[in-house]
Amino acid sequence: MTWVALFFLGLGAVFSLMGNIGVLVFPDIYTRLQASSTCSTTSIFSVFVACMILSGFTPITGKILVITLFFFITNPISAHIIARYAWQSEIVPWRRTYEQRRMLGAETDD
Amino acid sequence: MGIESHDLLLYAIYFFLGTSVLGVIRVLIGPTTADRMNGLNLVGAQILALLVLVAVREGRSNYLDVALVYDIFGFIGILAMARYFTAKVHQ
């Protein structure tokens, strides 16, 4: 059982570290929000799962389950609220130039 | 079993303390208000994880009440900040 918890804690650690690095290195607010909303939510979720496994069948597990559900509702909504605020205050999303997109082999239809 | 869950949780707590510092850097240097709000949201989520880890390590459930209320207030704080700054932009 401890090994499963260790696996989930490791996942949480990796996602947390990479999410924070992504928030530091990405070029604009929308891409930083991507890193924070996806990676960070997954890392915290993994940590909660590990905590539930470690504490077994106690009242603590029920409370962590409630916190997990609530976190699952609130975190994407607050990421969306921040994104909407950035969009409404007319921050222009960062884009690659046409040549860079050609070099990446990405779709170039404009 | 080579690992004790007690030590495991302690290492996890130190690790999350270390990573939340990276989020604080983003809060300090963020060029726009939305960046700072994003960093705040990130740090808040990691503090939540820290509270839950401490609660499981000590085996006490009153940290979990604190964690729940912390989550709710962080969410309401983000909502209030977004609303306040949106009103300011549109003036």
Add this chain to the structure above:
Amino acid sequence: MTERTRWNIARVLLTTTYLLGGWLLFTWSFEPGSVLLGLVHAIAIALLTYPIFIEEYEAARRSHLPRVELLGIYLLVLVFNMYVASFRVLWQILRGRINPGVTHFRTRLRTDIARVVLTSSITLTPGTITLQLDDDHLIVHWLDARTRHSKYASKLIAGPYERLLRRIWA
């Protein structure tokens, strides 16, 4: 008693039920004093705020009674997709070859709650965040924009969720 009055009473009762459920979930105790305190406050808050909680046009029965078994399947699918999307974003952070873009599309979901759940799922999963939700019109930011065609983008981003959500709520 007109149709409108009955709907208003139902709205107050529904809001009270939601608030009391939240109270019981958070306090996790079933002592009579605690439950009574929660009930009194739930009724008071419901009487004050029911027009905000439940809009007047949300009168369809399906929008308040989701199909719970499909909701469980939806949560499992969401968690699985969340891990997949996180590994993808992690890989993009490591490689640094991102190609962000913005697309617009429309959703076919009818109820407000289903649209909000779709927005949250899009924000959580495949390297996308919703920038704006305007009735049925979504503006989505993509970390790895593969297409700019609106219909194809909606198929790629929201396709699997829309099919399940339409059966849960609509």
